Amino acid sequence: MGADRGGNGVRGRRSVSVVVYAGCGVLLLAGCASMPDSGDLRGVESTPRQDSQVRVYAMPPHPGASAAEIVQGFLEALTSDDAKYETAGKYLTDSARKTWDPYNSTTVLADAPEPVGAPSGTKEGSRDVLFRLNGTKVATVDVRHAYGPDSGQYSGSVHLTKLKNKQWRIDGLPQGVVMGTSDFQRNYVSVNKYYYASNGTSGTGRPRGTVADPVYVRAQVDPMTQIVRALLKGPTSWLDPVVRSSFPSGTDLKDSDVSLSPDDRNSVTVPLNKRADRVGSATCREMAAQILLTLRDLTPTGVDEVELQRANGTQLCVLTKAGAESVASHGTGEHPEYQYFIDHEQRLVRMPGGNRDKKPEPVPGALGEGGKKLRAAAVSRDEDTAAGVSADGRNLYVGSLVPGGSLAEPVVRSQGRTVDDRLTTPSWDAHGDLWVADRDPKKPRLLLLRKGAGEPVVVQTPELDGRIDAVRVAADGVRVALIVEKDGRSSLQIGRVERSGADEPDGAFIVEPRSVAPQLEEVTAMSWAGDSRLVVVGSEKGGVQQMQYVQVDGSTPLGTSPSALANVKEIAASEDEQLPLVAHSEADGIVRLSAGEQWQKVVQDGTAPVYPG
Structure with a gap:
Protein backbone atom coordinates (compact mmCIF):
# COMPACT_ATOMS: atom_id res chain seq x y z
CA MET A 1 0.00 0.00 0.00
CA GLY A 2 0.89 3.71 0.03
CA ALA A 3 1.70 3.08 3.62
CA ASP A 4 3.78 0.03 2.75
CA ARG A 5 7.58 0.17 2.76
CA GLY A 6 8.64 2.63 0.09
CA GLY A 7 5.04 3.62 -0.59
CA ASN A 8 3.33 6.97 -0.64
CA GLY A 9 1.90 7.16 2.86
CA VAL A 10 1.60 10.46 4.72
CA ARG A 11 3.72 9.38 7.65
CA GLY A 12 5.27 12.43 9.25
CA ARG A 13 3.48 14.87 6.98
CA ARG A 14 2.60 18.28 8.45
CA SER A 15 0.46 21.08 7.02
CA VAL A 16 2.00 24.50 6.44
CA SER A 17 -0.18 27.45 5.46
CA VAL A 18 1.68 28.55 2.37
CA VAL A 19 -0.33 30.01 -0.50
CA VAL A 20 0.77 28.60 -3.87
CA TYR A 21 -1.03 29.49 -7.10
CA ALA A 22 -1.96 26.05 -8.37
CA GLY A 23 -1.01 24.95 -11.86
CA CYS A 24 -3.82 23.56 -13.99
CA GLY A 25 -4.40 19.87 -14.47
CA VAL A 189 -2.36 9.46 -1.12
CA SER A 190 -2.95 5.70 -0.97
CA VAL A 191 -4.03 4.32 2.41
CA ASN A 192 -5.14 0.82 3.42
CA LYS A 193 -8.54 0.30 5.02
CA TYR A 194 -8.86 -2.97 6.92
CA TYR A 195 -11.73 -5.48 7.02
CA TYR A 196 -12.06 -9.02 8.33
CA ALA A 197 -11.78 -12.01 6.00
CA SER A 198 -15.25 -13.55 5.63
CA ASN A 199 -13.94 -17.11 5.51
CA GLY A 200 -11.49 -16.59 8.35
CA THR A 201 -12.10 -17.74 11.88
CA SER A 202 -10.32 -16.69 15.01
CA GLY A 203 -9.68 -19.59 17.27
CA THR A 204 -9.90 -19.18 21.01
CA GLY A 205 -7.74 -16.26 22.02
CA ARG A 206 -6.49 -15.70 18.48
CA PRO A 207 -6.91 -12.40 16.60
CA ARG A 208 -9.07 -12.25 13.49
CA GLY A 209 -7.28 -12.06 10.18
CA THR A 210 -7.76 -8.84 8.25
CA VAL A 211 -7.54 -7.87 4.60
CA ALA A 212 -6.10 -4.59 3.33
CA ASP A 213 -8.34 -2.56 1.01
CA PRO A 214 -6.26 0.26 -0.55
CA VAL A 215 -8.01 3.51 -1.47
CA TYR A 216 -6.94 7.02 -2.46
CA VAL A 217 -7.86 10.11 -0.40
CA ARG A 218 -6.79 13.75 -0.72
CA ALA A 219 -3.46 14.01 1.04
CA GLN A 220 -3.74 17.53 2.50
CA VAL A 221 -7.49 17.67 3.16
CA ASP A 222 -8.06 16.07 6.58
CA PRO A 223 -6.98 12.58 5.40
CA MET A 224 -7.70 10.99 8.80
CA THR A 225 -11.37 11.92 8.63
CA GLN A 226 -11.58 10.98 4.96
CA ILE A 227 -10.17 7.50 5.46
CA VAL A 228 -12.38 6.76 8.50
CA ARG A 229 -15.46 7.82 6.52
CA ALA A 230 -14.32 5.57 3.67
CA LEU A 231 -13.81 2.68 6.12
CA LEU A 232 -17.32 3.11 7.54
CA LYS A 233 -18.91 3.08 4.08
CA GLY A 234 -17.60 -0.43 3.56
CA PRO A 235 -15.11 -2.24 1.32
CA THR A 236 -14.53 -1.49 -2.34
CA SER A 237 -16.74 -3.47 -4.70
CA TRP A 238 -14.00 -5.89 -5.87
CA LEU A 239 -13.12 -6.97 -2.33
CA ASP A 240 -16.63 -6.86 -0.84
CA PRO A 241 -17.60 -10.54 -1.52
CA VAL A 242 -14.78 -11.93 0.63
CA VAL A 243 -14.58 -9.54 3.59
CA ARG A 244 -16.84 -8.18 6.29
CA SER A 245 -16.92 -5.13 8.54
CA SER A 246 -17.81 -5.16 12.22
CA PHE A 247 -19.52 -1.77 11.87
CA PRO A 248 -23.33 -2.08 11.59
CA SER A 249 -24.71 -1.18 8.17
CA GLY A 250 -25.29 2.57 7.88
CA THR A 251 -22.72 3.51 10.52
CA ASP A 252 -21.12 6.89 9.83
CA LEU A 253 -19.53 9.71 11.77
CA LYS A 254 -21.97 11.62 13.94
CA ASP A 255 -22.33 14.53 11.51
CA SER A 256 -20.71 16.15 8.50
CA ASP A 257 -18.70 18.61 10.59
CA VAL A 258 -16.70 15.96 12.48
CA SER A 259 -12.93 16.26 12.02
CA LEU A 260 -10.69 13.59 13.53
CA SER A 261 -7.22 14.21 14.93
CA PRO A 262 -5.09 12.78 17.75
CA ASP A 263 -5.03 14.57 21.10
CA ASP A 264 -1.92 15.14 23.22
CA ARG A 265 -2.04 11.47 24.28
CA ASN A 266 -2.10 10.35 20.63
CA SER A 267 -5.66 9.15 21.13
CA VAL A 268 -8.44 9.66 18.58
CA THR A 269 -12.09 10.03 19.60
CA VAL A 270 -14.53 8.85 16.93
CA PRO A 271 -18.16 9.96 17.45
CA LEU A 272 -20.54 7.65 15.56
CA ASN A 273 -24.17 8.00 14.55
CA LYS A 274 -27.06 6.10 16.14
CA ARG A 275 -26.57 3.00 13.98
CA ALA A 276 -23.71 1.95 16.29
CA ASP A 277 -25.36 2.79 19.62
CA ARG A 278 -26.29 -0.78 20.57
CA VAL A 279 -23.20 -2.79 19.63
CA GLY A 280 -21.73 -5.08 22.26
CA SER A 281 -18.28 -4.84 23.80
CA ALA A 282 -16.65 -7.52 21.62
CA THR A 283 -18.03 -6.03 18.41
CA CYS A 284 -16.99 -2.54 19.49
CA ARG A 285 -13.43 -3.73 20.04
CA GLU A 286 -13.40 -5.22 16.55
CA MET A 287 -14.64 -1.89 15.16
CA ALA A 288 -11.94 0.02 17.03
CA ALA A 289 -9.28 -2.42 15.81
CA GLN A 290 -10.29 -1.75 12.21
CA ILE A 291 -9.81 1.98 12.79
CA LEU A 292 -6.47 1.54 14.56
CA LEU A 293 -5.07 -0.58 11.71
CA THR A 294 -6.40 1.87 9.13
CA LEU A 295 -4.87 4.90 10.87
CA ARG A 296 -1.50 3.35 11.70
CA ASP A 297 0.45 5.10 8.92
CA LEU A 298 -1.20 8.54 8.94
CA THR A 299 1.03 9.90 11.72
CA PRO A 300 4.76 9.36 12.44
CA THR A 301 4.09 6.83 15.20
CA GLY A 302 0.57 5.72 14.36
CA VAL A 303 -2.37 6.22 16.71
CA ASP A 304 -1.98 4.76 20.21
CA GLU A 305 -5.64 4.60 21.16
CA VAL A 306 -9.14 4.90 19.71
CA GLU A 307 -12.27 5.79 21.66
CA LEU A 308 -15.62 5.12 19.99
CA GLN A 309 -18.58 7.21 21.14
CA ARG A 310 -22.34 6.90 20.78
CA ALA A 311 -24.35 9.63 19.09
CA ASN A 312 -25.16 11.15 22.53
CA GLY A 313 -21.45 11.44 23.38
CA THR A 314 -21.20 8.53 25.82
CA GLN A 315 -18.39 6.04 25.47
CA LEU A 316 -18.88 2.80 23.51
CA CYS A 317 -15.39 1.37 24.09
CA VAL A 318 -11.70 2.23 24.15
CA LEU A 319 -8.97 0.15 22.50
CA THR A 320 -5.22 0.69 22.60
CA LYS A 321 -2.78 -0.22 19.86
CA ALA A 322 -1.40 -3.01 22.05
CA GLY A 323 -4.92 -4.27 22.76
CA ALA A 324 -5.76 -4.32 19.05
CA GLU A 325 -3.11 -6.99 18.49
CA SER A 326 -5.27 -9.48 20.39
CA VAL A 327 -8.35 -8.55 18.35
CA ALA A 328 -7.13 -8.25 14.75
CA SER A 329 -3.99 -9.08 12.81
CA HIS A 330 -2.72 -8.07 9.41
CA GLY A 331 -0.51 -10.28 7.27
CA THR A 332 0.26 -13.56 8.99
CA GLY A 333 0.61 -12.05 12.44
CA GLU A 334 3.90 -13.98 12.58
CA HIS A 335 7.45 -12.77 12.06
CA PRO A 336 9.25 -15.19 9.68
CA GLU A 337 12.24 -16.71 11.41
CA TYR A 338 14.10 -17.76 8.25
CA GLN A 339 14.61 -17.10 4.56
CA TYR A 340 14.87 -20.19 2.31
CA PHE A 341 16.36 -21.17 -1.05
CA ILE A 342 17.68 -24.15 -3.03
CA ASP A 343 21.46 -24.59 -2.72
CA HIS A 344 24.03 -25.97 -5.17
CA GLU A 345 23.27 -29.52 -4.02
CA GLN A 346 19.59 -28.89 -4.84
CA ARG A 347 18.57 -29.09 -1.18
CA LEU A 348 16.24 -26.73 0.66
CA VAL A 349 18.32 -24.56 2.97
CA ARG A 350 17.54 -21.69 5.32
CA MET A 351 19.25 -18.68 6.82
CA PRO A 352 18.13 -16.49 9.76
CA GLY A 353 16.37 -13.35 8.56
CA GLY A 354 18.31 -10.93 10.75
CA ASN A 355 21.71 -12.66 10.99
CA ARG A 356 23.91 -11.93 7.98
CA ASP A 357 26.94 -13.71 9.35
CA LYS A 358 25.41 -17.14 9.82
CA LYS A 359 25.77 -19.40 6.80
CA PRO A 360 22.77 -21.13 5.22
CA GLU A 361 22.08 -24.63 6.52
CA PRO A 362 19.88 -27.48 5.24
CA VAL A 363 16.40 -27.50 6.71
CA PRO A 364 15.65 -30.41 9.05
CA GLY A 365 13.76 -33.26 7.41
CA ALA A 366 13.92 -35.06 4.10
CA LEU A 367 13.79 -31.93 1.89
CA GLY A 368 17.03 -30.68 3.40
CA GLU A 369 18.76 -33.68 4.91
CA GLY A 370 17.59 -36.36 2.46
CA GLY A 371 18.76 -37.05 -1.03
CA LYS A 372 15.78 -35.61 -2.90
CA LYS A 373 16.95 -33.03 -5.46
CA LEU A 374 14.71 -29.99 -5.82
CA ARG A 375 14.24 -27.07 -8.19
CA ALA A 376 11.73 -25.04 -6.10
CA ALA A 377 10.10 -25.11 -2.68
CA ALA A 378 7.60 -23.36 -0.39
CA VAL A 379 7.52 -23.28 3.40
CA SER A 380 4.27 -23.10 5.37
CA ARG A 381 3.59 -19.85 7.20
CA ASP A 382 4.14 -21.52 10.58
CA GLU A 383 7.47 -22.89 9.24
CA ASP A 384 6.61 -26.44 10.32
CA THR A 385 6.09 -27.95 6.85
CA ALA A 386 7.62 -27.54 3.40
CA ALA A 387 6.67 -28.50 -0.13
CA GLY A 388 9.31 -29.20 -2.77
CA VAL A 389 9.19 -29.61 -6.56
CA SER A 390 11.56 -32.26 -7.89
CA ALA A 391 14.50 -31.20 -10.03
CA ASP A 392 12.74 -32.30 -13.21
CA GLY A 393 9.60 -30.34 -12.25
CA ARG A 394 7.43 -33.44 -12.42
CA ASN A 395 6.65 -34.24 -8.76
CA LEU A 396 5.51 -32.25 -5.71
CA TYR A 397 6.49 -33.56 -2.27
CA VAL A 398 5.37 -32.40 1.19
CA GLY A 399 7.39 -33.05 4.34
CA SER A 400 7.69 -31.88 7.94
CA LEU A 401 10.62 -29.71 8.97
CA VAL A 402 11.73 -32.02 11.77
CA PRO A 403 15.01 -33.92 12.02
CA GLY A 404 14.85 -37.38 10.49
CA GLY A 405 11.55 -36.76 8.73
CA SER A 406 10.80 -38.83 5.65
CA LEU A 407 8.92 -38.18 2.41
CA ALA A 408 5.81 -39.97 1.28
CA GLU A 409 4.80 -40.40 -2.36
CA PRO A 410 4.37 -37.22 -4.42
CA VAL A 411 1.10 -35.40 -3.74
CA VAL A 412 0.97 -34.09 -7.33
CA ARG A 413 2.48 -35.38 -10.58
CA SER A 414 2.73 -33.49 -13.86
CA GLN A 415 2.77 -35.09 -17.31
CA GLY A 416 4.30 -32.08 -19.08
CA ARG A 417 6.99 -32.93 -21.64
CA THR A 418 9.57 -30.38 -20.46
CA VAL A 419 10.55 -28.77 -17.16
CA ASP A 420 8.92 -25.50 -18.20
CA ASP A 421 5.68 -27.35 -18.91
CA ARG A 422 5.48 -28.91 -15.47
CA LEU A 423 4.93 -27.69 -11.90
CA THR A 424 5.41 -24.12 -10.71
CA THR A 425 6.82 -23.07 -7.36
CA PRO A 426 4.08 -23.90 -4.79
CA SER A 427 2.54 -21.45 -2.31
CA TRP A 428 0.95 -21.87 1.13
CA ASP A 429 -2.09 -19.79 2.12
CA ALA A 430 -3.27 -18.52 5.50
CA HIS A 431 -5.41 -21.65 6.04
CA GLY A 432 -2.42 -23.98 5.72
CA ASP A 433 -3.53 -25.11 2.25
CA LEU A 434 -1.04 -25.63 -0.58
CA TRP A 435 -1.40 -24.18 -4.10
CA VAL A 436 0.53 -25.14 -7.25
CA ALA A 437 -0.02 -24.77 -10.99
CA ASP A 438 0.59 -27.55 -13.52
CA ARG A 439 1.72 -25.94 -16.80
CA ASP A 440 1.19 -29.03 -18.95
CA PRO A 441 -0.17 -27.54 -22.24
CA LYS A 442 -2.45 -30.53 -22.66
CA LYS A 443 -3.96 -30.15 -19.20
CA PRO A 444 -3.07 -26.81 -17.52
CA ARG A 445 -4.49 -26.69 -13.99
CA LEU A 446 -4.37 -24.68 -10.78
CA LEU A 447 -4.43 -27.15 -7.87
CA LEU A 448 -5.23 -26.81 -4.17
CA LEU A 449 -4.32 -29.37 -1.49
CA ARG A 450 -6.13 -29.00 1.82
CA LYS A 451 -3.46 -28.84 4.55
CA GLY A 452 -0.96 -29.96 1.91
CA ALA A 453 -2.41 -33.45 1.62
CA GLY A 454 -5.18 -35.52 0.10
CA GLU A 455 -6.65 -35.43 -3.39
CA PRO A 456 -5.79 -32.18 -5.19
CA VAL A 457 -8.76 -29.88 -5.85
CA VAL A 458 -8.84 -28.27 -9.29
CA VAL A 459 -9.40 -24.56 -8.71
CA GLN A 460 -11.90 -23.12 -11.17
CA THR A 461 -10.59 -20.14 -13.19
CA PRO A 462 -13.36 -19.39 -15.72
CA GLU A 463 -12.35 -15.75 -16.25
CA LEU A 464 -8.62 -16.37 -16.63
CA ASP A 465 -7.34 -16.16 -20.19
CA GLY A 466 -4.00 -17.95 -20.49
CA ARG A 467 -1.71 -20.41 -18.72
CA ILE A 468 -0.63 -19.84 -15.11
CA ASP A 469 3.18 -19.70 -14.89
CA ALA A 470 3.48 -18.61 -11.24
CA VAL A 471 1.18 -18.45 -8.20
CA ARG A 472 1.54 -16.61 -4.87
CA VAL A 473 -1.30 -16.51 -2.35
CA ALA A 474 -1.52 -13.47 -0.05
CA ALA A 475 -1.17 -13.89 3.69
CA ASP A 476 -4.84 -12.92 4.07
CA GLY A 477 -5.88 -15.98 2.03
CA VAL A 478 -8.46 -14.13 -0.10
CA ARG A 479 -6.22 -12.73 -2.85
CA VAL A 480 -3.83 -14.54 -5.18
CA ALA A 481 -1.15 -13.13 -7.49
CA LEU A 482 -0.63 -14.95 -10.79
CA ILE A 483 1.74 -14.65 -13.73
CA VAL A 484 -0.39 -15.58 -16.74
CA GLU A 485 1.12 -16.34 -20.16
CA LYS A 486 -0.71 -16.03 -23.47
CA ASP A 487 0.67 -15.69 -27.00
CA GLY A 488 4.19 -15.02 -25.78
CA ARG A 489 3.17 -12.23 -23.40
CA SER A 490 3.11 -12.67 -19.63
CA SER A 491 1.08 -10.47 -17.31
CA LEU A 492 0.69 -10.03 -13.56
CA GLN A 493 -2.88 -10.52 -12.38
CA ILE A 494 -4.61 -10.43 -9.01
CA GLY A 495 -7.60 -12.70 -8.44
CA ARG A 496 -10.11 -12.95 -5.62
CA VAL A 497 -10.22 -16.35 -3.89
CA GLU A 498 -13.75 -17.61 -3.21
CA ARG A 499 -14.54 -20.95 -1.62
CA SER A 500 -17.63 -23.12 -1.72
CA GLY A 501 -20.13 -23.33 1.09
CA ALA A 502 -20.72 -26.21 3.47
CA ASP A 503 -22.57 -28.22 0.83
CA GLU A 504 -19.50 -28.26 -1.41
CA PRO A 505 -16.54 -27.79 0.94
CA ASP A 506 -13.79 -28.60 -1.56
CA GLY A 507 -14.70 -26.05 -4.23
CA ALA A 508 -12.43 -23.05 -4.86
CA PHE A 509 -12.58 -20.33 -7.49
CA ILE A 510 -10.47 -17.45 -8.78
CA VAL A 511 -12.88 -14.59 -9.50
CA GLU A 512 -12.51 -11.25 -11.32
CA PRO A 513 -8.79 -11.42 -12.13
CA ARG A 514 -7.38 -8.02 -13.03
CA SER A 515 -4.08 -6.89 -14.50
CA VAL A 516 -2.04 -4.76 -12.11
CA ALA A 517 1.06 -4.03 -14.21
CA PRO A 518 -0.37 -3.57 -17.71
CA GLN A 519 2.67 -1.65 -18.93
CA LEU A 520 4.85 -4.77 -18.58
CA GLU A 521 4.85 -7.08 -21.58
CA GLU A 522 7.00 -9.72 -19.90
CA VAL A 523 6.73 -10.45 -16.16
CA THR A 524 9.62 -12.61 -14.96
CA ALA A 525 8.97 -12.90 -11.22
CA MET A 526 6.85 -11.45 -8.44
CA SER A 527 6.20 -11.70 -4.71
CA TRP A 528 3.92 -10.13 -2.12
CA ALA A 529 5.80 -7.30 -0.37
CA GLY A 530 3.23 -5.87 2.03
CA ASP A 531 -0.45 -6.02 2.87
CA SER A 532 -1.47 -4.60 -0.52
CA ARG A 533 1.74 -4.39 -2.50
CA LEU A 534 3.91 -6.66 -4.64
CA VAL A 535 7.44 -6.47 -5.98
CA VAL A 536 7.59 -7.29 -9.69
CA VAL A 537 10.42 -8.07 -12.11
CA GLY A 538 9.64 -7.53 -15.78
CA SER A 539 10.13 -5.42 -18.87
CA GLU A 540 8.07 -3.19 -21.11
CA LYS A 541 7.88 -3.78 -24.85
CA GLY A 542 11.37 -3.25 -26.25
CA GLY A 543 12.68 -2.29 -22.80
CA VAL A 544 15.20 -3.69 -20.35
CA GLN A 545 14.39 -5.67 -17.25
CA GLN A 546 13.28 -3.57 -14.27
CA MET A 547 12.19 -4.17 -10.69
CA GLN A 548 9.37 -2.15 -9.16
CA TYR A 549 6.62 -2.13 -6.57
CA VAL A 550 2.96 -2.20 -7.62
CA GLN A 551 -0.25 -1.97 -5.63
CA VAL A 552 -2.93 -4.63 -5.89
CA ASP A 553 -5.23 -1.98 -7.37
CA GLY A 554 -2.80 -1.40 -10.25
CA SER A 555 -1.35 1.90 -9.04
CA THR A 556 2.36 2.54 -8.56
CA PRO A 557 3.30 3.65 -5.02
CA LEU A 558 5.48 6.70 -4.67
CA GLY A 559 8.89 6.24 -3.14
CA THR A 560 12.12 4.50 -3.93
CA SER A 561 12.03 1.42 -6.15
CA PRO A 562 14.39 -1.46 -5.34
CA SER A 563 17.97 -0.94 -6.52
CA ALA A 564 18.69 -2.22 -10.01
CA LEU A 565 19.87 -5.82 -10.28
CA ALA A 566 20.82 -7.56 -13.51
CA ASN A 567 19.31 -10.79 -14.84
CA VAL A 568 16.88 -11.48 -12.01
CA LYS A 569 15.23 -14.89 -12.32
CA GLU A 570 13.35 -15.07 -9.00
CA ILE A 571 12.39 -12.63 -6.24
CA ALA A 572 11.15 -13.16 -2.67
CA ALA A 573 9.71 -10.62 -0.25
CA SER A 574 7.81 -10.82 3.02
CA GLU A 575 4.55 -9.15 4.01
CA ASP A 576 6.65 -8.02 6.99
CA GLU A 577 8.14 -4.89 5.45
CA GLN A 578 11.11 -4.84 7.82
CA LEU A 579 12.61 -7.93 6.21
CA PRO A 580 14.92 -7.64 3.18
CA LEU A 581 14.20 -8.60 -0.41
CA VAL A 582 15.95 -11.79 -1.53
CA ALA A 583 16.59 -12.50 -5.21
CA HIS A 584 18.25 -14.99 -7.51
CA SER A 585 20.43 -13.29 -10.11
CA GLU A 586 22.13 -15.27 -12.88
CA ALA A 587 25.26 -13.19 -12.35
CA ASP A 588 25.43 -13.08 -8.53
CA GLY A 589 23.44 -16.05 -7.22
CA ILE A 590 21.40 -15.42 -4.06
CA VAL A 591 21.48 -11.76 -3.03
CA ARG A 592 19.71 -9.77 -0.33
CA LEU A 593 18.56 -6.12 -0.15
CA SER A 594 17.81 -4.42 3.17
CA ALA A 595 16.15 -1.01 3.43
CA GLY A 596 18.54 1.85 2.65
CA GLU A 597 21.34 -0.43 1.46
CA GLN A 598 22.64 -2.02 -1.74
CA TRP A 599 22.29 -5.64 -2.82
CA GLN A 600 24.58 -7.95 -0.85
CA LYS A 601 25.69 -11.36 -2.10
CA VAL A 602 24.73 -14.32 0.11
CA VAL A 603 25.94 -17.32 -1.93
CA GLN A 604 27.00 -17.68 -5.55
CA ASP A 605 25.36 -21.06 -6.12
CA GLY A 606 21.72 -20.90 -5.16
CA THR A 607 18.26 -20.52 -6.72
CA ALA A 608 14.54 -20.20 -5.91
CA PRO A 609 14.55 -17.93 -2.82
CA VAL A 610 11.32 -17.86 -0.77
CA TYR A 611 9.89 -16.59 2.49
CA PRO A 612 7.26 -18.62 4.35
CA GLY A 613 4.03 -18.55 2.34
Missing part, protein backbone atom coordinates in the same frame (compact mmCIF):
# COMPACT_ATOMS: atom_id res chain seq x y z
CA VAL A 26 -8.02 19.09 -13.58
CA LEU A 27 -11.28 19.32 -15.47
CA LEU A 28 -14.78 17.99 -15.05
CA LEU A 29 -16.02 15.27 -17.33
CA ALA A 30 -18.30 17.35 -19.53
CA GLY A 31 -20.23 16.99 -22.75
CA CYS A 32 -21.96 20.13 -24.04
CA ALA A 33 -22.10 21.93 -27.37
CA SER A 34 -22.31 25.60 -28.32
CA MET A 35 -20.43 28.47 -29.98
CA PRO A 36 -16.81 29.30 -29.05
CA ASP A 37 -15.35 32.44 -27.51
CA SER A 38 -12.60 34.54 -29.08
CA GLY A 39 -10.45 34.66 -25.94
CA ASP A 40 -7.02 33.01 -25.96
CA LEU A 41 -6.71 29.68 -24.08
CA ARG A 42 -3.09 29.06 -23.15
CA GLY A 43 -1.66 25.58 -22.66
CA VAL A 44 -2.65 23.84 -19.44
CA GLU A 45 0.44 22.65 -17.60
CA SER A 46 0.35 20.11 -14.81
CA THR A 47 1.35 21.44 -11.42
CA PRO A 48 5.04 20.81 -10.61
CA ARG A 49 5.52 18.42 -7.70
CA GLN A 50 5.36 20.42 -4.47
CA ASP A 51 6.92 19.63 -1.13
CA SER A 52 4.45 17.49 0.85
CA GLN A 53 4.39 20.12 3.62
CA VAL A 54 3.19 22.89 1.28
CA ARG A 55 -0.53 23.62 1.07
CA VAL A 56 -1.72 24.76 -2.35
CA TYR A 57 -4.52 27.35 -2.51
CA ALA A 58 -6.42 28.68 -5.51
CA MET A 59 -7.47 32.16 -6.64
CA PRO A 60 -11.11 33.15 -7.25
CA PRO A 61 -12.17 34.64 -10.63
CA HIS A 62 -11.35 38.30 -11.15
CA PRO A 63 -13.97 40.75 -12.51
CA GLY A 64 -14.15 40.89 -16.28
CA ALA A 65 -12.26 37.63 -16.80
CA SER A 66 -12.60 36.19 -20.28
CA ALA A 67 -14.15 32.78 -20.85
CA ALA A 68 -10.66 31.36 -21.41
CA GLU A 69 -9.47 32.81 -18.09
CA ILE A 70 -12.50 31.32 -16.31
CA VAL A 71 -11.66 27.86 -17.68
CA GLN A 72 -8.02 28.32 -16.71
CA GLY A 73 -8.83 29.52 -13.20
CA PHE A 74 -11.36 26.76 -12.64
CA LEU A 75 -8.83 24.09 -13.59
CA GLU A 76 -6.27 25.64 -11.27
CA ALA A 77 -8.77 25.77 -8.42
CA LEU A 78 -9.46 22.06 -8.79
CA THR A 79 -5.81 21.17 -8.31
CA SER A 80 -5.63 23.06 -5.01
CA ASP A 81 -6.05 21.85 -1.43
CA ASP A 82 -9.36 23.66 -1.03
CA ALA A 83 -11.19 21.21 1.26
CA LYS A 84 -14.70 21.62 -0.19
CA TYR A 85 -13.82 23.02 -3.62
CA GLU A 86 -15.36 26.33 -2.58
CA THR A 87 -13.04 28.41 -4.76
CA ALA A 88 -13.74 26.17 -7.76
CA GLY A 89 -17.45 26.70 -7.13
CA LYS A 90 -17.03 30.44 -7.64
CA TYR A 91 -16.33 29.77 -11.33
CA LEU A 92 -19.76 28.13 -11.71
CA THR A 93 -23.28 29.48 -12.11
CA ASP A 94 -25.55 29.15 -9.06
CA SER A 95 -27.49 26.26 -10.57
CA ALA A 96 -24.34 24.38 -11.64
CA ARG A 97 -22.81 24.81 -8.19
CA LYS A 98 -25.84 23.19 -6.54
CA THR A 99 -25.77 20.07 -8.70
CA TRP A 100 -22.03 19.50 -9.10
CA ASP A 101 -20.45 16.68 -7.04
CA PRO A 102 -16.64 16.76 -7.38
CA TYR A 103 -16.36 13.68 -5.14
CA ASN A 104 -18.20 11.43 -7.60
CA SER A 105 -15.03 10.20 -9.35
CA THR A 106 -11.55 11.23 -10.45
CA THR A 107 -10.18 10.43 -13.90
CA VAL A 108 -6.37 10.35 -14.09
CA LEU A 109 -4.63 11.21 -17.37
CA ALA A 110 -1.03 10.61 -18.42
CA ASP A 111 -0.55 14.39 -18.65
CA ALA A 112 -2.65 17.40 -17.79
CA PRO A 113 -5.67 17.76 -20.11
CA GLU A 114 -4.66 19.43 -23.35
CA PRO A 115 -7.04 22.29 -24.25
CA VAL A 116 -8.13 22.57 -27.87
CA GLY A 117 -9.40 26.01 -28.94
CA ALA A 118 -12.87 26.38 -30.39
CA PRO A 119 -13.12 26.52 -34.20
CA SER A 120 -12.78 29.80 -36.05
CA GLY A 121 -15.80 31.73 -37.22
CA THR A 122 -17.02 32.66 -33.73
CA LYS A 123 -20.03 34.91 -33.76
CA GLU A 124 -19.18 38.29 -32.24
CA GLY A 125 -20.94 38.85 -28.91
CA SER A 126 -21.88 35.22 -28.32
CA ARG A 127 -23.15 34.46 -24.80
CA ASP A 128 -22.33 30.71 -24.98
CA VAL A 129 -18.86 29.18 -25.27
CA LEU A 130 -17.44 25.63 -25.45
CA PHE A 131 -13.86 24.53 -24.80
CA ARG A 132 -12.64 20.98 -25.32
CA LEU A 133 -9.80 19.10 -23.62
CA ASN A 134 -8.03 15.91 -24.69
CA GLY A 135 -5.75 13.41 -23.00
CA THR A 136 -4.79 9.77 -22.51
CA LYS A 137 -6.52 7.96 -19.65
CA VAL A 138 -4.43 6.17 -17.04
CA ALA A 139 -6.86 5.37 -14.22
CA THR A 140 -10.15 6.15 -12.53
CA VAL A 141 -10.85 6.58 -8.81
CA ASP A 142 -14.51 5.81 -8.08
CA VAL A 143 -16.93 7.15 -5.48
CA ARG A 144 -15.59 4.67 -2.89
CA HIS A 145 -12.04 5.93 -3.53
CA ALA A 146 -11.02 2.71 -5.30
CA TYR A 147 -8.31 3.08 -7.95
CA GLY A 148 -8.60 1.16 -11.21
CA PRO A 149 -6.26 1.27 -14.25
CA ASP A 150 -7.87 2.69 -17.39
CA SER A 151 -6.80 3.35 -20.98
CA GLY A 152 -7.92 5.02 -24.17
CA GLN A 153 -8.42 8.61 -25.18
CA TYR A 154 -10.15 11.17 -23.00
CA SER A 155 -12.22 13.95 -24.55
CA GLY A 156 -13.98 16.39 -22.26
CA SER A 157 -15.63 19.76 -22.68
CA VAL A 158 -16.73 22.63 -20.48
CA HIS A 159 -19.59 24.99 -21.36
CA LEU A 160 -19.75 28.63 -20.28
CA THR A 161 -22.40 31.32 -20.40
CA LYS A 162 -22.25 35.08 -19.91
CA LEU A 163 -24.44 36.26 -17.03
CA LYS A 164 -26.51 39.44 -16.91
CA ASN A 165 -23.66 41.13 -15.04
CA LYS A 166 -21.49 40.33 -18.09
CA GLN A 167 -19.32 37.87 -16.16
CA TRP A 168 -18.49 34.47 -17.71
CA ARG A 169 -19.34 31.43 -15.62
CA ILE A 170 -19.39 27.64 -16.23
CA ASP A 171 -22.94 26.30 -16.48
CA GLY A 172 -22.52 22.86 -18.03
CA LEU A 173 -20.56 20.21 -16.16
CA PRO A 174 -21.00 16.55 -15.21
CA GLN A 175 -20.01 14.98 -11.90
CA GLY A 176 -16.41 14.20 -10.94
CA VAL A 177 -13.02 15.60 -11.90
CA VAL A 178 -10.09 14.65 -14.11
CA MET A 179 -6.41 15.51 -13.68
CA GLY A 180 -2.92 14.74 -14.91
CA THR A 181 -0.77 12.13 -13.21
CA SER A 182 1.57 14.59 -11.49
CA ASP A 183 -1.38 16.51 -10.04
CA PHE A 184 -2.92 13.24 -8.88
CA GLN A 185 0.31 12.23 -7.15
CA ARG A 186 0.48 15.61 -5.40
CA ASN A 187 -3.17 15.70 -4.40
CA TYR A 188 -3.85 12.10 -3.40
